Amino acid sequence: VHPLDLAIVTAYMAGMLGIGAYVAGRITGFRDYFIAGGRMTTPLLVCTLVSTYYGLDVLLGGSEVAYQEGVVAWFFYARPYYFAILVAALFVAPRLKRHRDALSLPDIAAAYYGRGTQATIAAASFLYAIPLMAIMGIGVLLETVLDIPFVWGVAIGAGVSVAYTLLGGLVASALTDTVQFTLMCVTLGIAAALELRAQGGWDALEAALPATFLNPAGTYPVWILVVFGLSALSVFVEPAFYQRIFAAVSYRAVLVALGIGVVLWAAFDWIVTVLGMAAAAQGLEVDPTYALLTVTMDALPVGLTGLFLAGVIAVAMSTIDSYLLIAGGNLAYDLYRPLARPAMSGDEALRLTRWGIGVAAVVSVVLALFFSTIVSAWIFMSTMLISAALVPLMAALYLPRRPRPAAGLASSVAGLLSALAFFVVVNVHGAFDEEWSTTIWEATLFGREVAIWQEYAVLVALPVSLLAFAAGQLAGRAPAPGARP
Amino acid sequence: VSAWELWTWVSISVLVVVPVVVFGWFLRDVAQWTGRRERRGGDGPGSDGTG
Numbered sequence: 273v274h275p276l277d278l279a280i281v282t283a284y285m286a287g288m289l290g291i292g293a294y295v296a297g298r299i300t301g302f303r304d305y306f307i308a309g310g311r312m313t314t315p316l317l318v319c320t321l322v323s324t325y326y327g328l329d330v331l332l333g334g335s336e337v338a339y340q341e342g343v344v345a346w347f348f349y350a351r352p353y354y355f356a357i358l359v360a361a362l363f364v365a366p367r368l369k370r371h372r373d374a375l376s377l378p379d380i381a382a383a384y385y386g387r388g389t390q391a392t393i394a395a396a397s398f399l400y401a402i403p404l405m406a407i408m409g410i411g412v413l414l415e416t417v418l419d420i421p422f423v424w425g426v427a428i429g430a431g432v433s434v435a436y437t438l439l440g441g442l443v444a445s446a447l448t449d450t451v452q453f454t455l456m457c458v459t460l461g462i463a464a465a466l467e468l469r470a471q472g473g474w475d476a477l478e479a480a481l482p483a484t485f486l487n488p489a490g491t492y493p494v495w496i497l498v499v500f501g502l503s504a505l506s507v508f509v510e511p512a513f514y515q516r517i518f519a520a521v522s523y524r525a526v527l528v529a530l531g532i533g534v535v536l537w538a539a540f541d542w543i544v545t546v547l548g549m550a551a552a553a554q555g556l557e558v559d560p561t562y563a564l565l566t567v568t569m570d571a572l573p574v575g576l577t578g579l580f581l582a583g584v585i586a587v588a589m590s591t592i593d594s595y596l597l598i599a600g601g602n603l604a605y606d607l608y609r610p611l612a613r614p615a616m617s618g619d620e621a622l623r624l625t626r627w628g629i630g631v632a633a634v635v636s637v638v639l640a641l642f643f644s645t646i647v648s649a650w651i652f653m654s655t656m657l658i659s660a661a662l663v664p665l666m667a668a669l670y671l672p673r674r675p676r677p678a679a680g681l682a683s684s685v686a687g688l689l690s691a692l693a694f695f696v697v698v699n700v701h702g703a704f705d706e707e708w709s710t711t712i713w714e715a716t717l718f719g720r721e722v723a724i725w726q727e728y729a730v731l732v733a734l735p736v737s738l739l740a741f742a743a744g745q746l747a748g749r750a751p752a753p754g755a756r757p
Numbered sequence: 758v759s760a761w762e763l764w765t766w767v768s769i770s771v772l773v774v775v776p777v778v779v780f781g782w783f784l785r786d787v788a789q790w791t792g793r794r795e796r797r798g799g800d801g802p803g804s805d806g807t808g
Contacts, residue, residue, distance in 0.1 A: 458772065
């Protein structure tokens, strides 16, 4: 790497820390720290929504699928999310905006079902939010590209984002997101244009790829496509999405921001897909996870390489900061407060959330060692969240009559436990499959051989959660009259 | 030009142009906050809850 590129990356890191230090002096309480005092405007929301939701897991996961399978990465891995986001913007966001006191996803569960459901959903949200792959990804990235030893890479990359999040909370996260968002989009766009030119245009790219690469469904088994599609349901219970809705100055600001966001996500995902396919067309023999990085670094000149690297680090850091904030809040505000200290003061919530952020950062690094690919980690995390939170929260927001507290608790606990049990069983009985880079259990059910992927967990856990909700509605006591919300 | 190629160039244009416009919009918001704060002599952006 050229010294100029290195200087750009260093200046970027220093700038992020500077923003955190600047904001830290202006934080006046927990609400300020956690939802920016509820005064985020449209452009700030666009930047923070787009860059937060775009982590290394999506960037590298999307290009990993594209490198191995082609345009299916966009059609089935990415596209269902845009539909889910539009539905969430039109139907979920306005209902959430009515809850003026809510600060987080588990707050909504607490308002309808009580502390048990709040704690279960907070645990699922924590599992979902810990940015394990982004933290590991930054370490691998700095090691691969800058020859910085892995441990130091993790310490520098994650350390910087942890530092400014600890200092400035959501305001620091969102302000850094504006820079990160611009950097990541523009550098990726330029990289794609240069790479396409280097490949000799689209036609040359297409000619170098197997015909199946342009098949929207690729060669994945149909149930995996269903699972990819179902994982988009996580949008309806996405803690970062909820937090930003509560932080927005108005519902209109959320709606416009998500509209712009969908256009940007669609463009970004497509370019990631094209770059993954470009790596395959070049015949690069690389770890599929890093196909995009390899092909892009080759295509860019000095100076732009540094900007691109800063852009990729930005992709990771914008995710790390936001989700560490959420995970830290889950531990302190959503779990510890209701279970142990209901009368927690704002200052104490602020202090404990900062400790929670530190704990979440450590847990992220430890868990990252368990997963072999970024795609499987992403599916695992969204499965946990969907299984525990989707049924009770959508029922709370949409049933004509207020659901029974027992239904929320039964549904969230049964969903979470059945998803965890499914992953454990498949990992105990199954074996890692090199071709698909995931764990598959070749089981015999009713005399038939079936391949059960660990990704199928949501197909079991979601119906279990729904049945448990129905059982809770039948057997549980009605909510106390006059109770919130 | 195939639909794939057209969509690729549209995507590249969106990625280069839209973020710059949004960033400019954000800077304009910041300038307005700063102007309001100076006129009011208040504590900071949105200190009255309006942003």
